[in-house]
Amino acid sequence: MQVSVSLTVNGKAVTAAVEPRTLLVQLLREHLELTGTHVGCDTSQCGACVVHVDGASAKSCTLLAVQCDGTSITTIEGLAKDGVLHPMQEAFREHHGLQCGFCTPGMVMSAVDLLQHNAKPSETEIREWLEGNICRCTGYHNIVKAVQHAAQQMGG
Amino acid sequence: MYAFTYQKPTTIAAAVAALGADADAKPVSGGQTLIPTLKQRLAAPTALVDLAKIPELAGITVAGDTLTIGAMTRHATVADSADVKRLIPALAALAEGIGDPQVRNRGTIGGSIANNDPAADYPAGCLGLGATIVTNRRELAADAFFTGMFSTALDDGELVTAVKFTKPKRAAYVKFPNPASRYAIVGVFVAETAGGIRVAVTGAGAGVFRATALEAALASKGFAAASLDGVAVSADGLNSDIHASAEYRAHLITVMAKRAVAAAG
Numbered sequence A: 001m002q003v004s005v006s007l008t009v010n011g012k013a014v015t016a017a018v019e020p021r022t023l024l025v026q027l028l029r030e031h032l033e034l035t036g037t038h039v040g041c042d043t044s045q046c047g048a049c050v051v052h053v054d055g056a057s058a059k060s061c062t063l064l065a066v067q068c069d070g071t072s073i074t075t076i077e078g079l080a081k082d083g084v085l086h087p088m089q090e091a092f093r094e095h096h097g098l099q100c101g102f103c104t105p106g107m108v109m110s111a112v113d114l115l116q117h118n119a120k121p122s123e124t125e126i127r128e129w130l131e132g133n134i135c136r137c138t139g140y141h142n143i144v145k146a147v148q149h150a151a152q153q154m155g156g
Numbered sequence B: 001m002y003a004f005t006y007q008k009p010t011t012i013a014a015a016v017a018a019l020g021a022d023a024d025a026k027p028v029s030g031g032q033t034l035i036p037t038l039k040q041r042l043a044a045p046t047a048l049v050d051l052a053k054i055p056e057l058a059g060i061t062v063a064g065d066t067l068t069i070g071a072m073t074r075h076a077t078v079a080d081s082a083d084v085k086r087l088i089p090a091l092a093a094l095a096e097g098i099g100d101p102q103v104r105n106r107g108t109i110g111g112s113i114a115n116n117d118p119a120a121d122y123p124a125g126c127l128g129l130g131a132t133i134v135t136n137r138r139e140l141a142a143d144a145f146f147t148g149m150f151s152t153a154l155d156d157g158e159l160v161t162a163v164k165f166t167k168p169k170r171a172a173y174v175k176f177p178n179p180a181s182r183y184a185i186v187g188v189f190v191a192e193t194a195g196g197i198r199v200a201v202t203g204a205g206a207g208v209f210r211a212t213a214l215e216a217a218l219a220s221k222g223f224a225a226a227s228l229d230g231v232a233v234s235a236d237g238l239n240s241d242i243h244a245s246a247e248y249r250a251h252l253i254t255v256m257a258k259r260a261v262a263a264a265g
């Protein structure tokens, strides 16, 4: 049985017919073809799928699309404005905060949410905040540097 | 995931009616435990009844020394609440230590205690503070609510609607987290309340429990970490797994309890 959900994705109104068991990440990737949001695990632990739901970061693999009816979603595709990368994306590029890039969309979305709460986080606060984002490549060092740099650029 | 139907009622009465109409329906709050369970096909409810749009379940209220936290209140909201920080800072700190920011943005106190994972944090906070669990039918003392591994005194179709806490004289929670999941290998909540000293332990056994030997030592020798010197907790019946043996967990209980007493000040 399909049900209709209406939500805003990266500023655009979207209505889709989904099954109640459709995950938000499936709606984004399979229905809307926004494949920047990744799926890295089956256990809600890796954070590759992090998006913002009404401004707060959440794991889109652990949310049903129907739970998000009426909400506003921002994905990694929604961060750049007019072809200019978001300062967090730019900082990841500048500081080589990625290797294979698989975890990067979730890292960036999570880090953007961190700066909404804490404009000038310490290294420890950055590492604690990124608890739910797993990277198997970088060893996190340059990710932390990138977040620190973005915080400076964004005036924190 | 197996297929199910979905509804989002706006009153407790409508949610209870929806659950009552179908024995295989399940409530969903934050979904941070239930959705992973559905994805693994470890549960197959016919219907999900979403509690997120019920205003009666949301929010934190204060009356004198009593703090009432609605069942749908997210962990992040409790962690950031000025009222919780003022009345029971140990509870705000406990919420701040659950999982990761994304889990805290979705997961709720009602879902956590209804689920009663043997390593979850809120059950220790509720039992340690001697909280009252409010359901759509009755009020239950935490001591009567948590009944064992993943089990509670809730009847089928009964909903947690709120949890009531009374400000303790002092309290603290210290956990030794599993470095991967952040769930407690051992977590100890210590509180000096009007009704006496309470020490609640999560992560170590089949479910949250009170460490009565530690409570007795603190009551007789005074509320100080030194009062727990040499007080051993028995490893009988404690969990033994790849993360920690029962003996190690028993040892950690006293260590975490001492740290909690010191932190409570």
Ligand SMILES: Cc1cc2nc3c(=O)[nH]c(=O)nc-3n(C[C@H](O)[C@H](O)[C@H](O)COP(=O)(O)OP(=O)(O)OC[C@H]3O[C@@H](n4cnc5c(N)ncnc54)[C@H](O)[C@@H]3O)c2cc1C
Binding pocket: A043, A044, A045, B026, B027, B028, B029, B030, B031, B032, B033, B034, B035, B036, B051, B071, B097, B098, B099, B100, B103, B106, B107, B108, B109, B110, B111, B112, B114, B115, B117, B119, B120, B121, B122, B154, B158, B159, B160, B161, B181, B182, B183, B184
């Ligand atoms: C990666 C990860 C790490 C985590 N780490 C921790 C941790 O460190 N410590 C910790 O304590 N928890 C941890 N959790 C669990 C998290 O706190 C969950 O949010 C919580 O256990 C369940 O709350 P929920 O609102 O998400 O409930 P849901 O998943 O929506 O529901 C859980 C169960 O309770 C039932 N239920 C829900 N609400 C009610 C209600 N009001 N009345 C009656 N029944 C109800 C549901 O039917 C279901 O069976 C973690 C989870 C994840 C995914």
Ligand code: FES
Binding pocket: A038, A039, A040, A041, A042, A043, A044, A045, A046, A047, A048, A049, A050, A059, A060, A061, A062
């Ligand atoms: S895909 Fe791993 S947490 Fe969502």
Ligand code: FES
Binding pocket: A097, A098, A099, A100, A101, A102, A103, A104, A134, A135, A136, A137, A138
């Ligand atoms: S860059 Fe490869 S997983 Fe993080």
